[in-house]
Amino acid sequence: GAVVSQHPSRVICKSGTSVKIECRSLDFQATTMFWYRQFPKQSLMLMATSNEGSKATYEQGVEKDKFLINHASLTLSTLTVTSAHPEDSSFYICSAPLKTGQGLNTQYFGPGTRLTVL
């Protein structure tokens, strides 16, 4: 099946620093990828839609200047948390759609990145 990877799997950083998280589709191309955020014991909340070659689309309430998204190629999207603060500590998960046998897309999820801001 399709594989989506994320790097790093865990990161700990100091408050005020920036952290970059990579999301890669390993064996397929994705013109669109999605970034989700998950707080402990809670559900996933969509943050933004990453579009290859154009600007990302952010969900209401998500600060685009704080969560920078770059979709540089058909297999790579990056999320940069700028000037991170403890409240940004969370589990960040990306997904990418792949067209399957019925001609419809299925979302494949990365394993997630746990960010801890001290």
Place this chain on the structure above:
Amino acid sequence: AQSVTQLDSQVPVFEEAPVELRCNYSSSVSVYLFWYVQYPNQGLQLLLKYLSGSTLVKGINGFEAEFNKSQTSFHLRKPSVHISDTAEYFCAVSKAAGNKLTFGGGTRVLVKP
């Protein structure tokens, strides 16, 4: 806009017993429906999906779900659970298969020996 409600936040169940996880959704348009499983500190794995056709959908690991349009429900079932089924389960909808997903709050299943 769509919304998804998972009625049970936690479901304790004994090994080899059946389990049902409830999911209701609301949407002004037709949606596609999904169930995902998340093991601790991992991403999401697709269990099954309903796109069209038969309302009874069979997925991996012995799970199945039934789409009920009149009740706007998509409940997940497994006739006999294993310890390894202990995980968080998420119901999700999207307007198009491959489009962004709206998730329910999740149901934590704890399988006891």
